[in-house]
Amino acid sequence: MSPARVVIVGGGTAGWMAACLMAKAWPASEITLIESPDIGIIGVGEGSTPQLRHLFRTLGIAEADWMPRADATYKTGIAFDGWSDRPGYTRYFHPFASDIDVHTQGAFHFTNLARRRGDDLPAQPDRFFLNAALAERRLAPLPADNFPFDATYGYHFDATLVGIVLRDHAVAAGVRHVAGRVMDAAVAETGDIAGLLLEGGRMVTADLFVDASGFRGLLIQEALGTPFRSFADNLFNDRAIAIPMPLAEDEDIPCHTTATALSAGWAWHIPLTSRSGNGYVYSSRHIDQDAAEVEFRTLLGPASDRALSRHLTMKVGRVERNWVGNCVAIGLSQGFIEPLEATALHLVQASVEGLIRAWPTQDRDGYNAAIARRIEGIRDYIVCHYRVNQRTDSAYWREAAALDTLSDSLRRIVHAWFSGGDVVAEIERQDIADIYAPMSWECLLAGYGTFPPDDRLRPAEDRVGLARIDDLIARSCLNFPSHRAALAALAEG
Numbered sequence: 001m002s003p004a005r006v007v008i009v010g011g012g013t014a015g016w017m018a019a020c021l022m023a024k025a026w027p028a029s030e031i032t033l034i035e036s037p038d039i040g041i042i043g044v045g046e047g048s049t050p051q052l053r054h055l056f057r058t059l060g061i062a063e064a065d066w067m068p069r070a071d072a073t074y075k076t077g078i079a080f081d082g083w084s085d086r087p088g089y090t091r092y093f094h095p096f097a098s099d100i101d102v103h104t105q106g107a108f109h110f111t112n113l114a115r116r117r118g119d120d121l122p123a124q125p126d127r128f129f130l131n132a133a134l135a136e137r138r139l140a141p142l143p144a145d146n147f148p149f150d151a152t153y154g155y156h157f158d159a160t161l162v163g164i165v166l167r168d169h170a171v172a173a174g175v176r177h178v179a180g181r182v183m184d185a186a187v188a189e190t191g192d193i194a195g196l197l198l199e200g201g202r203m204v205t206a207d208l209f210v211d212a213s214g215f216r217g218l219l220i221q222e223a224l225g226t227p228f229r230s231f232a233d234n235l236f237n238d239r240a241i242a243i244p245m246p247l248a249e250d251e252d253i254p255c256h257t258t259a260t261a262l263s264a265g266w267a268w269h270i271p272l273t274s275r276s277g278n279g280y281v282y283s284s285r286h287i288d289q290d291a292a293e294v295e296f297r298t299l300l301g302p303a304s305d306r307a308l309s310r311h312l313t314m315k316v317g318r319v320e321r322n323w324v325g326n327c328v329a330i331g332l333s334q335g336f337i338e339p340l341e342a343t344a345l346h347l348v349q350a351s352v353e354g355l356i357r358a359w360p361t362q363d364r365d366g367y368n369a370a371i372a373r374r375i376e377g378i379r380d381y382i383v384c385h386y387r388v389n390q391r392t393d394s395a396y397w398r399e400a401a402a403l404d405t406l407s408d409s410l411r412r413i414v415h416a417w418f419s420g421g422d423v424v425a426e427i428e429r430q431d432i433a434d435i436y437a438p439m440s441w442e443c444l445l446a447g448y449g450t451f452p453p454d455d456r457l458r459p460a461e462d463r464v465g466l467a468r469i470d471d472l473i474a475r476s477c478l479n480f481p482s483h484r485a486a487l488a489a490l491a492e493g
């Protein structure tokens, strides 16, 4: 069963992702996407999780057919720089978990537990995971055929260009593209949307309306009045500055995102084939726009002097219900958690796929509860980065470390970590490993170096075979090509 007529409002990444997935799942539906060229798209959102690979596979779009068109690069994970001032832990890597990590993650679990309990064993996560080593060596996560383990990866890309790839795919699959502005939404007594009034007076009706209109939430929030639950009490960042910069000749193209802590937030660095994406996500309560831009340009260096900046306001939180009557919110209209782990498009995809699965039963409550659980689970993982930060040099970081507005779930995880408990068992007990795997939680918590001070550690025998782990990872890396070479091969077709 599928809706006969679907109208999607919004032609940002969310709208076109929804159009592509719905056109595939519901070939008999008449799908129309309406977007206002005057309003435009947000145009940031350049990093993904591995879920995006699944999207392109589902749609049957090969990497060679979209990556060069979108200036895309491979992403093996995120390097966190400067979030802790503990010696040996000023930088750590959050890798996407690869197949071969099953051979090392038990050792990592053991060493971080033992170190928290006072054994002097190395517990910096980078040493234990393949993707951290690929990032360090600038290797593309594409194993040779004779290496029987996959590396998990996501992508970096130009958001506008990916939108064009998806638009072309959707239109080829039969989606109607209408350029026009929605001026008003008529709401029926039943609470459903009766129709949309377009500029010029045309009325559009549908069985399902998808609100992909961005932060404003034109249908779900403005027309239907669905309350918005802010996360401002434990996520302070509400602004961003984006300063894209051209690549210098022979500039390195890393295969990871870097998130560098600054005085009132953090800066992203995302390498594309033609330029780098750079942004400072900050709290306007702790720094004003001008001071933030000065601080950010100082980080970027003199090469940023001629690069233009864009200032953005972020609305962080979620709508109370995603699916109300005949309207479903997808993308920024459904909510946003700041971009630290680049999860927004992942959520778009999960929300559209969940809707397609739920459509035959029309189980709105079940769907809304599943989306809320996922958003709040991601929120907790992001909040944890701030709660356990080990910086004391600004009010922002001190306030973040003192946060006590944690969910019960996060409170129990943090307690397990600091009381020498078993974090993996706690995550399994809470049944939240599908949102962030225990390995991700342990990388985050260990990455900040929150262990007893070195002078309180007792000497400990290496019971996990660290030399064997180093060897396994070093030899595994021999099976991967350089990132630059892999991108050049894609571009050549």
Ligand SMILES: Cc1cc2nc3c(=O)[nH]c(=O)nc-3n(C[C@H](O)[C@H](O)[C@H](O)COP(=O)(O)OP(=O)(O)OC[C@H]3O[C@@H](n4cnc5c(N)ncnc54)[C@H](O)[C@@H]3O)c2cc1C
Binding pocket: 009, 010, 011, 012, 013, 014, 015, 034, 035, 036, 037, 038, 039, 040, 041, 042, 043, 044, 045, 046, 047, 048, 159, 180, 181, 182, 183, 212, 213, 214, 215, 218, 240, 279, 281, 312, 313, 314, 330, 331, 332, 333, 339, 342, 343, 344, 345, 346
């Ligand atoms: C600073 C920042 C960094 C981010 N980084 C990441 C990241 O690294 N990874 C990630 O996954 N996500 C990231 N995101 C989120 C990501 O940008 C969005 O999830 C993604 O771009 C989808 O946006 P959207 O399509 O919901 O909204 P938008 O791009 O804002 O699109 C809204 C669409 O609605 C249309 N519209 C609005 N009103 C009307 C109207 N009245 N009539 C007709 N059309 C209308 C507009 O024309 C536009 O086409 C980031 C977001 C921010 C703010």
